[in-house]
Amino acid sequence: MTETATLKIWRGEDPAAGRWEAHAVPFERGQSVLDGLRWIRVNKDPSLAIRFSCINANACKECMMELDGETVYACTARLEPREMTLSPLSNKTLVRDLVTEIAPPAERFAAERIAVKEKP
Ligand code: FES
Numbered sequence: 001m002t003e004t005a006t007l008k009i010w011r012g013e014d015p016a017a018g019r020w021e022a023h024a025v026p027f028e029r030g031q032s033v034l035d036g037l038r039w040i041r042v043n044k045d046p047s048l049a050i051r052f053s054c055i056n057a058n059a060c061k062e063c064m065m066e067l068d069g070e071t072v073y074a075c076t077a078r079l080e081p082r083e084m085t086l087s088p089l090s091n092k093t094l095v096r097d098l099v100t101e102i103a104p105p106a107e108r109f110a111a112e113r114i115a116v117k118e119k120p
Contacts, residue, residue, distance in 0.1 A: 003027040003081040007036050009048070010087040013096045021045075027081040032056060034063055034074040037086075037098070049097035050074070064089055065098045074098075 004024045012018030023044055025036040037050045053060035056075040063074040066087045074086075092100035101108070 005036055005079045005081055006083040007033070007040065008083055008085045009037075009040075009098065011048070011097050013094065015094050022083070025079070027079060031079040032075050033067060033072070033077040033079055033084065033086070036079045036084075037074060049095065049099045051099045061102065064100075064102060066090060 003026075005027045006022055006024050008020055008022045010018050011021050023040045025039050034050070034052055034055070037048065041048050041050070050063070052063040052075060054062075054075070058073055058076050061073070064071060065074055066072070066089060067074075067077050068085050069087075071089065086098060088094050088098050089100045089102070092102055094100055
């Protein structure tokens with residue numbers, strides 16, 4: 001029998017109006033939490049918002065999220081055959097689902113600055 005990991009994931013764009021979704025993911029020893037999230041996007045729900053760049057080099061820091069209330073890099077946190085609760089960073093501005101604004105303000109693409117320039 002194949003083991004599964006259950007990823008309980010916070011979804012939404014408004015911190016006060018989100019919801020939890022649980023997805024069973026095939027478990028293989030050595031996989032990362034990010035591997036599980038990418039499996040969900042490919043096989044279950046392509047609308048799940050996650051962010052990553054270096055996959056597992058622990059270099060880009062873009063995959064930071066909370067796993068069972070602790071801040072982790074999803075690409076280095078190991079998938080386990082149990083329920084794992086994933087939520088966006090609670091101390092950062094929410095973008096959507098598991099994505100938060102982590103870039104320093106000076107390094108962000110500033111949609112609001114572009115919008116301001118476009119105003120008459
Ligand atoms: S994907 Fe780059 S640190 Fe996790």
